[in-house]
Amino acid sequence: MAPKRKFTVAFKLEVLKHATENSGEQTARHFNIDARQVRAWKKQKNALVDAAKLISPRRARIQGGGRRPVSEEMEATLSCWIQERRKRYLRVSRRMIQVKATELFPEMSDCQGENFNASRGWLERFLKRNNFSLRKRTTMAQSDARHSISKIVNFITYVNHKIAEKKMKDSDVIAMDETACWFDMPGQTTVDTVGVKSVTLKTTGHEKCHVTVALAAKGDGTKLKPYIVFKGGIREVKAVAAECNDVVLATSKNGWMDDSLTTDWLAKVVGRRLFGSERLLVWDSYRCHISQATKTEMKTGYRMQMAVVPGGCTKYVQPADVSWNAGFKAHLKQSYDAWLAEEGNKTFTKGGNMRAADKRTISRIPIPGPVPARAFRGYPRCL
Numbered sequence: 001m002a003p004k005r006k007f008t009v010a011f012k013l014e015v016l017k018h019a020t021e022n023s024g025e026q027t028a029r030h031f032n033i034d035a036r037q038v039r040a041w042k043k044q045k046n047a048l049v050d051a052a053k054l055i056s057p058r059r060a061r062i063q064g065g066g067r068r069p070v071s072e073e074m075e076a077t078l079s080c081w082i083q084e085r086r087k088r089y090l091r092v093s094r095r096m097i098q099v100k101a102t103e104l105f106p107e108m109s110d111c112q113g114e115n116f117n118a119s120r121g122w123l124e125r126f127l128k129r130n131n132f133s134l135r136k137r138t139t140m141a142q143s144d145a146r147h148s149i150s151k152i153v154n155f156i157t158y159v160n161h162k163i164a165e166k167k168m169k170d171s172d173v174i175a176m177d178e179t180a181c182w183f184d185m186p187g188q189t190t191v192d193t194v195g196v197k198s199v200t201l202k203t204t205g206h207e208k209c210h211v212t213v214a215l216a217a218k219g220d221g222t223k224l225k226p227y228i229v230f231k232g233g234i235r236e237v238k239a240v241a242a243e244c245n246d247v248v249l250a251t252s253k254n255g256w257m258d259d260s261l262t263t264d265w266l267a268k269v270v271g272r273r274l275f276g277s278e279r280l281l282v283w284d285s286y287r288c289h290i291s292q293a294t295k296t297e298m299k300t301g302y303r304m305q306m307a308v309v310p311g312g313c314t315k316y317v318q319p320a321d322v323s324w325n326a327g328f329k330a331h332l333k334q335s336y337d338a339w340l341a342e343e344g345n346k347t348f349t350k351g352g353n354m355r356a357a358d359k360r361t362i363s364r365i366p367i368p369g370p371v372p373a374r375a376f377r378g379y380p381r382c383l
Contacts, residue, residue, distance in 0.1 A: 005033075007033075007037075009048050009051045009052050010052065012041045012044075012048050013048055013049070013052060015027060015031055015033070015037075015038060015041060016038075016041055016042060016045055016048070018030060018031070019038055019042065024038045024039060024042075069126075069129065070105075070116055070122075071105060071108045071110050071116075072110060073108045073109060073110045074101065074104045074105055074108045075126060075129070075130065077104055077108075078097065078100060078101055078104060078126070079130045079132075081100060082097065082132065094123055094134065097118075097123060097126070098118040098123055099118075101116075101118040101122075101126075102116070102118050105118075148310070148312050148313050148316065151310040151312075151313055152310070152313050152316055152317055154310075155307070155309060155310055155313065155317060156317065158307060159280065159282065159307050162280055162305060162307065163280065166277060166278045166280075166305075167277065168277060168278065168279065168280060169219075169220070169277065170218065170219035170220040171218045171219060171220045171222065172218075172219070172277055172278070172279045172280060173218065173219035173279070173280045173282065174216055174217070174218055174219075174224070174270065174279060174280070174281050174282065175216065175217060175219075175281075175282045175283065175318070175319045175320065176214060176215070176216035176224075176265075176281065176282070176283045176320075177214070177215060177216075177283060177284065177314075177318060177319075177320030177321065177324075177325075178212050178213065178214045178215075178256075178257050178286065179212070179213055179215065179320065179325050179328070179329075180210045180211075180212055180213075181210060181211050181212075181213050181329070181332055182206075182207060182208075182209065182210050183204070183206040183207075183209040183210065183211075183356040183357060183362075184203045184204050184205070184206045184207040184209070184336075184356065185332065185333045185336045186201045186202075186203045186207070187201070187333065187337075202340060204340075204353075204354045204355060204356045204357075205353065205354075206356035209231070209356060210231075210255055211228055211229060211230050211231070211255060211362065212228070212229040212255055212256055212257055213226055213227070213228050213229075213328075214226065214227035214228075214229070214257065214265055214269075215320055215324055215325075215328065216269060216270075217319070217324075224269050224270070225246065225247055225248050225268075225269050226246075226247045226248070227247070227248045227250065227265050227268070227269055228247055228248070228249050228250070228362070228363060229250050229251065229252055229255055229256065229257060229261060230249065230250070230251045230252075230255060230359055231251070231252065231253070231254060231255030232251060232253065232255075233251060233359060234251050236359055237249050237250070237251045237359060240359050240360045240363050241363075243360070244363045244364065247363055248265075248268050248269055249359075249363060250264055250265075257286070257288050258288050259288050259291050259293040259294060261288070262288045262289065262291075262293075262294050262297075263293065263294065263297045266294075266297060266298065266302065270302065270304070272300075272301040272302050273301070273302060273303045273304070274301055274303070276303070277303075278303045278304065278305060279302070279303060279304045279305070280304070280305050280306075280307055281298075281304050281305070281306050281307070282307045282309065282318075282319075283306075283307075283308065283309065283318075284308065284309045284311075284314050284318060285308050285309065285310070285311055289306075289308065290306075290308060332365065335365045336357075339357060339361065345361075
């Protein structure tokens with residue numbers, strides 16, 4: 001059986017143009033098609049012309065062609081239901097659509113047939129007909145950027161005013177942010193042979209274990225020492241800290257920063273300044289940044305003022321979110337892949353399971369060089 005051929009609107013109009021000067025049989029032989037198709041297209045000539053003008057000449061079907069949905073009323077109701085959930089930033093899965101369609105179908109007045117199976121094929125056609133697709137989450141729901149413009153403008157104005165008022169140099173402006181880094185960082189993709197049934201990636205099974213890394217840099221591009229916070233293991237962290245001069249190590253009960261660690265970061269990374277010009281510390285509104293304990297500590301010989309990035313605006317004006325973290329995480333993942341591929345540098349449990357990288361290995365991962373001046377210099381004058 002010969003495969004079914006598909007003809008575009010442009011091809012059909014070309015056939016009809018040829019048919020105006022020749023018979024239907026001659027046109028059919030010329031284009032190697034069935035004469036019945038020529039007769040059918042003559043009846044659809046006006047619709048084909050409209051489709052070429054309004055839609056696309058490369059389209060195969062005229063508007064309204066093809067198999068009708070089992071219930072247009074149900075599809076309209078289902079589309080409204082999906083849009084209403086997405087406006088509230090609620091998840092809509094393919095399975096949820098199938099279940100909802102099964103519930104709605106018996107209540108519709110234009111049902112085509114008594115039986116309806118919300119099959120996978122129906123679902124694919126419904127999504128295509130109504131311009132829906134399965135999307136991957138891009139970011140957690142936050143306020144619209146347009147609603148943050150006034151806050152961003154006020155923040156930049158405040159920072160520029162402080163820099164001018166205190167005659168601060170670029171080296172007097174410091175930005176800081178914490179980011180979580182996981183003991184296991186397997187990628188989601190890999191190159192493999194086409195057609196392979198199972199694509200497995202090696203891990204240590206510690207995807208939920210993390211450390212906190214506080215990154216900071218000055219406005220002239222100078223990078224301050226990274227501050228790494230581990231969960232527990234006080235004795236081990238102290239032993240590793242004695243061997244590492246390029247980073248500052250600390251520990252907490254949950255592996256996150258708190259008031260005491262923020263005070264420790266100020267003392268060990270930033271350092272006090274009893275004389276000279278004042279400094280400006282730019283960071284977000286994390287609770288330990290704006291706590292009373294931190295504010296009190298900053299008054300004890302640091303000669304430093306604070307500029308807090310407004311909530312919902314960090315991805316627009318905080319250097320770490322805008323430019324640092326992506327490169328830092330990429331470098332960290334590259335180091336993780338190299339460590340995982342090496343032989344003889346790992347330990348295993350009695351059951352034969354690989355242990356995660358220890359604190360010494362993590363602390364010795366080389367951190368990329370100084371922050372590029374273009375990513376920070378003159379902050380926030382570059383905004």
